[in-house]
Amino acid sequence: xxxxxxxxxxxxxxxxxxxxxxxxxxxxxxxxxxxxxxxxxxxxxxxxxxxxxxxxxxxxxxxxxxxxxxxxxxxxxxxxxxxxxxxxxxxxxxxxxxxxxxxxxxxxxxxxxxxxxxxxxxxxxxxxxxxxxxxxxxxxxxxxxxxxxxxxxxxxxxxxxxxxxxxxxxxxxxxxxxxxxxxxxxxxxxxxxxxxxx
Amino acid sequence: xxxxxxxxxxxxxxxxxxxxxxxxxxxxxxxxxxxxxxxxxxxxxxxxxxxxxxxxxxxxxxxxxxxxxxxxxxxxxxxxxxxxxxxxxxxxxxxxxxxxxxxxxxxxxxxxxxxxxxxxxxxxxxxxxxxxxxxxxxxxxxxxxxxxxxxxxxxxxxxxxxxxxxxxxxxxxxxxxxxxxxxxxxxxxxxxxxxxxx
Numbered sequence: 041x042x043x044x045x046x047x048x049x050x051x052x053x054x055x056x057x058x059x060x061x062x063x064x065x066x067x068x069x070x071x072x073x074x075x076x077x078x079x080x081x082x083x084x085x086x087x088x089x090x091x092x093x094x095x096x097x098x099x100x101x102x103x104x105x106x107x108x109x110x111x112x113x114x115x116x117x118x119x120x121x122x123x124x125x126x127x128x129x130x131x132x133x134x135x136x137x138x139x140x141x142x143x144x145x146x147x148x149x150x151x152x153x154x155x156x157x158x159x160x161x162x163x164x165x166x167x168x169x170x171x172x173x174x175x176x177x178x179x180x181x182x183x184x185x186x187x188x189x190x191x192x193x194x195x196x197x198x199x200x201x202x203x204x205x206x207x208x209x210x211x212x213x214x215x216x217x218x219x220x221x222x223x224x225x226x227x228x229x230x231x232x233x234x235x236x237x238x
Numbered sequence: 239x240x241x242x243x244x245x246x247x248x249x250x251x252x253x254x255x256x257x258x259x260x261x262x263x264x265x266x267x268x269x270x271x272x273x274x275x276x277x278x279x280x281x282x283x284x285x286x287x288x289x290x291x292x293x294x295x296x297x298x299x300x301x302x303x304x305x306x307x308x309x310x311x312x313x314x315x316x317x318x319x320x321x322x323x324x325x326x327x328x329x330x331x332x333x334x335x336x337x338x339x340x341x342x343x344x345x346x347x348x349x350x351x352x353x354x355x356x357x358x359x360x361x362x363x364x365x366x367x368x369x370x371x372x373x374x375x376x377x378x379x380x381x382x383x384x385x386x387x388x389x390x391x392x393x394x395x396x397x398x399x400x401x402x403x404x405x406x407x408x409x410x411x412x413x414x415x416x417x418x419x420x421x422x423x424x425x426x427x428x429x430x431x432x433x434x435x436x
């Protein structure tokens with residue numbers, strides 16, 4: 041699509057339609073109704089609902105990378121916790137309905153390789169970011185030298201995925217997860233502090 | 239329903255129909271096709287697909303409690319790890335398709351209070367079991383006295399939920415989660431061993 045304004049309009053309409061209708065019942069007409077385009081015009085840009093939703097997942101991915109990538113902090117521990125916070129903090133305008141629609145799309149991954157491929161990118165991006173922070177921290181002595189950066193990164197991503205799923209399924213807030221991850225970093229990852237050794 | 243044989247037949251048919259069709263497209267006719275009952279007969283026992291699926295979630299819950307409850311082990315650490323293994327080991331006959339159908343049902347929880355209420359029971363059962371084991375372990379000195387049994391139990395359940403979601407979304411095996419949880423127990427929960435103190 042050459043016109044990025046049009047693409048953004050359609051992506052915004054897709055977001056609103058997913059919030060209103062969920063994934064299972066979503067039609068191209070629902071998306072058209074949320075935009076100033078006709079259904080025929082949507083089909084001119086995207087062959088199918090599947091193609092449009094794949095483009096939508098790519099659009100979300102770009103936003104996700106902007107939002108959570110390269111977290112700030114004075115040391116690897118602060119950067120790791122800032123990344124966790126950025127993932128657990130929903131963007132201000134994300135509704136519960138949107139988190140639900142995303143979980144519906146996640147549940148379609150086994151049937152829709154295009155969805156699985158794009159969803160996996162989110163997790164791989166997070167694993168790579170976390171792994172880089174953990175490697176920095178092991179190198180500069182923040183984290184214990186016994187920490188395996190890749191396995192630890194995957195574990196933290198599993199925790200974040202669990203928190204997102206529970207938010208939808210049980211309506212549970214993520215504060216407990218946040219607190220326990222901070223504690224995990226404190227007692228499991230940090231190198232023994234000089235105070236303890238003294 | 240008075241005839242438990244009939245109920246078991248219908249639950250078995252529901253299981254097979256969910257594996258074949260997923261949740262989104264499931265009809266009462268699909269379930270009837272997997273059983274020796276007519277669709278009319280299913281409606282005699284259950285008013286709607288929603289009621290039948292609520293009964294199915296209760297049936298799964300009973301099986302889950304039998305399968306993972308009261309884990310064996312020589313001490314609280316062994317019992318905790320046995321519980322984690324029991325949750326992460328799928329029952330032998332559970333297919334990937336079934337895990338997917340369950341995630342689809344999880345994603346419906348915000349729209350279907352009956353589903354949410356029943357799904358929450360699985361998590362609460364697990365939290366209670368883990369919390370009891372953690373309390374035993376703190377009391378007998380296996381686990382560090384600083385361990386908060388309830389928060390730790392909730393954290394472990396979040397990890398297990400994340401692993402189940404990733405298995406569906408990314409087709410990821412659960413070995414890394416299992417390993418990292420064992421390591422978490424080892425370095426985060428266990429009281430300092432006498433060897434270290436000596």
